Amino acid sequence: MDTFSYVLSEYASLSKTDPFGTWLLFENTDLSNAAVQKLRQEGPILPDHITTVKGLAKSILHTLSPAARIIDPEEQHLLFARIGADVWGKKRIADTQTENLVNLFITLKTNKLILPAGEEKFNSIREIFRRYEQFCTENDCCDSILAIERAAGIAGEMDISTVLCYKLYKPTPLAGDLLSSLPGKITTLPPESGELASLPPVxxxxxxxxxxxxxxxxxxxxxxxxxxxxxxxxxxxxxxxxxxxxxxxxxxxxxxxxxxxxxxxxxxxxxxxxxIPIENLPPVRSALAWLAAAAFDCRIDDLKIIIESPCFSRKKDRLTAGRLEKAGIITKTEKGRAAWRILAARLAPSRRNEIEKEYDAGFQNDLDQLITRLDKNLVRNAPLADHCAALKTDLADLGWTVLPMKPQDEAARHAFLRLLGKLGQSSLADRRYSIREFYAILCRFCEKTTRISYPESExxxxxxxxxxxxxxxxxxxxxxxxxxxxxxxxxxxxxxxxxxxxxxxxxxxxxxxxxxxxxxxxxxxxxxxxxxxxxxxxxxxxxxxxxxxxxxxxxxxxxKSREFLSHSLTGNQTRAGELLAAGRGGECAALFGIPSLKTAAEIIGIETVDRTGEPGIYDANFSADELAETFDAVYTEKTEFAPTVLERYRECPFKWYLTDHLHLENPADFSAERIIVGTVMHKAMERFFREFKRPLTEENRESAVSFLKEIVKAEFDERNIKTPSWLAMQNGYLGEGDLESSIEKIIGLEIGFYNEGYRTLDEWLERTVTAKIINEQFTVSGRVDRVMINERTREFMVVDYKTGKVKTHKELVEGKALQIPLYTEAVSQETGSPAKPGTYLYLSDDDAADKNPYFIGKKQADAEEIRDLAFETCREIREQMKNGQCAPSSADECPDEYCPYKRVCRFAAFREEKA
Ligand code: SF4
CATH class of the missing domain: 3.40.50.300 (P-loop containing nucleotide triphosphate hydrolases)
Incomplete structure (x- = not known):
């Protein structure tokens, strides 16, 4: 019999005659839980007698000092935060500071250590700990560590006959005090000593x-x-x-x-x-989004979670997250009760008919109702108990408390309600908090202390x-x-x-x-x-x-190299892809997870390996497949295309197929920071032209540089990314040492444009423009970054910002760069003004340049020819989409080294595994 089974049988036999006087101690709850489970199979037991040192201390206090209250980690954290702020004379202290204080207190107590003597800097910490312990004494309460200390003082009065200690590895000095003060017989099974000299034969x-x-x-x-x-x-x-x-x-x-x-x-x-922490489980995410929307002036991301949440029984016909997102993009609204309440009015100029406007009115009505409902009970500043009560009332009204949920979500819901109950009755219940502080408190506890167990299963x-x-x-x-x-x-x-x-x-x-x-x-x-x-x-x-x-x-x-994982769904799909690609489809019978060829084609997960043989469905060429009809129907009906989407198709039809047709999420976004920096710089440039209202002359160079630097810094900071690569990019833009920063180069370029007579008006920033494709029943429509108008010649020039690769002259004349010619044509159709060849403004962290693709040296491509070529390309692309032609354009060369679909691509060079 192994020692674990031995100690269980020893306990079982002793507890038969003396169940209340016999205790079994383990060093962690995993082991005590495992012991409880095993012993339960044998017969009735007292589960609280099979426990840890902490559990024993709580039982002793419960028996000998029943009035003493054991405070939860949440209340302990709030107490330390309050006392810390009082002692340090601050309104509040940072969460990590509180966390460090609690951890230090626990470490000192459990190891019976004292702060280094004579150090001035520890005086305030000593005072915080003194006040905390004084609070516990005056209110007859203690946390789980102080409980061990108190229990050690009174344990002698407990009616204990036997304590079996199972392999406690080096109990802490505080635990040692409790163990040595226990009455009765203590039987210790020591941990194995010595080191392993070799691995066991098993x-x-x-x-x-x-x-x-x-x-x-x-x-x-x-x-x-x-x-x-x-x-x-x-x-x-x-x-x-x-x-x-x-x-x-x-x-x-x-x-x-x-x-x-x-x-x-x-x-x-x-x-x-x-x-499992409950923070990210759906009911808790929804409840926190509800609170956040009220606290942070209705941020769009919070509203989207609320609107889409299956945990709220709200009517969801006209107000959808997708619609809100689109409306937010068109009107550039990211938050703000006031802005949301006039959304329909701000959308009106972009609406072309009464039906759209009517729909907007209904949408606005639903949005108004949601905002009004948000503010019904929640208030900006209130005692903690009132915040908890208001949120509970809201959640009950919204059906959150009664809607049927999956067992894990159900457990998270209960845990969240229990947390609100605990906070509402804690010693801090009367203390006033702002709604944002209340939100931060809940987020912290849902992440760190409020957890649910993994579901038990045979x-x-x-x-x-x-x-x-x-x-x-x-x-x-x-x-x-x-x-x-x-x-x-x-x-x-x-x-x-x-x-x-x-x-x-x-x-x-x-x-x-x-x-x-x-x-x-x-x-x-x-x-x-x-x-x-x-x-x-x-x-x-x-x-x-x-x-x-x-x-x-x-x-x-x-x-060990990667092998075929025969029990993995994706492993089987990959293998199916290999076999089908090699013309050995008959061998797929033993695999699972591949219901049909059509489905297999849709599950791009199988598209990871090399193939040989005739082109077909596994090349994403659907022209001879039954799917062709669907492509034809979808792209005949569709009459509006975005230039970026057309350009993506022109670059790689397979990437378009995954992104725009199947709408697959990026399987691995390893270039996320690269993408985010693009958004940051687009936003920074837009803000600069909206907010910097002085002429861009030499005189104003310095102020323009610092103005743009401030905006760029704020935008970088807002992303709250702390990686070294992110900080290096930020330094590149803002400049380090004596080197000229990218921002200085950008302002240099802008001064050049200004001197040539170009001005940028607010209405030509991030504007949606539409071009009708001549002789065709479809349009291309998209958002142009910026249009500059020359106040001397009245000519305009389209500007497209790029923080990464810029399309070249060669790509332009081959019809692979569509955005600039199509946007130029759209502005031309809208204004009737003469156009100058549009340009890319390259804004990277180590350089800034005007990279006009129409020019090669001083030679300029014919703008009309380029436009006609772009039109022709659009027509061709639409026809190819209708035919279901989605294969990569080349078997030898991938056009995008940063493509996020590398892992699922049909392009041979990326396929690592062979059948
Ligand atoms: S990895 Fe290259 S070939 Fe494959 S989808 Fe992306 S861009 Fe196209």
Missing amino acids: CSEVSQYCDAVTELSSALDAIASLIESGVSPKEIALLTPSLPMALPLLDELVPDFSFLLDGTRHTLRFTAGED NAFFAGDLRSVAGTKIPYVFITGLSSDLLPRIEASIPLLNAQETARIQPDRIQNLFDASRYYFHSAVCTAEKQLFLSCAASDGSKNLTPSPYLTRLADPIQ
Whole structure:
């Protein structure tokens, strides 16, 4: 019998004769929960007697000091925030400061440490801790750590006959006080000592995979195989040094795997030793958006969540998120009650008929009702209890509290209501908060402290960190993530203390952390009874990783390449793609997840491999397929096209097919910052021309430069991105040292335009323009970045901003650059003014230039010829769309090195796996 089973049977036999006097202590709740589950199968038990040191302390207080209230982490946080602000003489202190204070307090208490003596800077912190403890004493309450301290003082009065302590690894000094003050007989089963000299014989594999996704996917595939072979999911554990880091990936990957039992396919499931924060679960997201909309003057993103939320029983006919988004773009509205209330009036100039205007009126009416409803109960400033009550009333009125939900959402809803209840009754209930502070408080607690358990399921394997199973036995164990950045993971200093201060009060901290990391790794290895699989990854997607030294001391990992994952839906789809592409469609029978060729074509996930053979549906060439009819119908009916969409088709029909026809979301947006910086600079340039009202002359050069710099800085800051690459881009625009910044170059160019007589009027910024394609029944319509009018010659010039690649003269004369000629024609048709060849203003972080594609040296392309070519190209493209021609234009060359669809593309160079 293993020691875990032994201690359970010992407890079971002692508790038969003395259930109230017998206690069983574990070092964490994962183990105590596992023990409760096992013992329940044997007969009735007192679950609160099978617990941790914290749980025991609470029980002692509950029995001997029933009036004492244990305060929750939420109330503790608010108390520290309030006391910290009072002591430091501030209105409020930052959340991280409060968090650090709480963590420091807990660390000092549990380890019985005191702040470094004689240090002036710690006086105020000492005062904060003193006031907090004084509050707890005066109000007869304590948090879970002070509860251990108090319980240690009175534990002798408890009626305890036996305490079984199961492998408690180095209890903290505070826990030690409580354990030593317990009456009765204490039986301690010590943790295994000593180091592993070699891996146990059950270890089947020690592998290194190319990245963390492949590593975890391979483990999941092996787990599914085990279950198919008859192993119960309950006999399998997947462990990792840092569960919070692995959980998001597990949540994403596990549903892709399934196993076949008795002819039925079941989705793989897991349950975790870590609870799920409720912040991002749909009912909570909706409730927080409701509050945020009221608090932050109706930001468009909050309104969109409210409108689309399935958790509110609102009527949703005329007010849709899509419509609001479009209206927001046309009227440039991102927030503001006042702006939303006149939306229909501001849309009127862009409406062409009465039907559209009538629809807008209905839409406006619904939007007005929503805004009025938002402000019915919620108020700007109120006691915490009133905020909680108002939000609860709103949620009840909106049907949020009663609408049927999936079990996990239901649990999140209850947890959120419980949180509101707790805050409404806490000792801070009467304290006044602004609605924004209330929103920040709820967001923090929904992210950090309010959690729900993973759903229990018979078919779920266990996922936990290395500590969660220490000292137990599990038949099949997978330990993943064994890289040196996670094992050992050492936090050298205590919060708010530097390394020297930490070393002064806790000299053995680092050594203890090393010892603990090694101990838990070795005990996790020893958990495996039948098979053990160890693995690590060579990259986490952004940086290279090396195997943990604790692993390499025992074995050198073997490099494993990516293999066919037979239990993964996407793995099967990829394999189907390979087989179909190689003309071996008959071999698809054993695969799953590919219901038909048509569906397979729609699931672009299969389009990841090389193919040979005749062109056809798997080249995204639908002209001879039944789908051709759909293409014909859709693109005959469609009579308005955006130049950007046409240009995308001209660049790569397959990219157009994915983006504009199938509307697939970007599968991997690895160039996000590059895209965001484009938006930032477009917005900055628009703001500059709207707000800087002085002539762009040499005299004003300096003020124009600082004006634009301020705008660019504000726009960069607003994105709240802290990556080094983002900051480097920002520095490039704003300038560092003596080098000329991009902004200075931009202003230099603008002064040049101004001197030539060009002016930019507000109405020609970010304006929607439409060109009718001559002799055709369709138009092209889009938003031009800017149109400059020459006040001397009355000529206009279209300007398109580019922060990335600029189309060349060659591309223009080959009909691949459509935006500038089409926008120029649109402005020409609208104003009747003469046109100058439009230009690209290249605005990158290290350069700014006027890159006019009409010119090659001094030679200018014929603008009329270019326009006619653009028209002809539009006609051709529409015909090709109607025919369902969506294949990449070239098999040898990809036109966009940053294309986000690389991973799902038919373009041969990107297909990594062969059948
Ligand atoms: S990766 Fe290249 S060829 Fe493939 S869709 Fe994107 S642009 Fe087209």
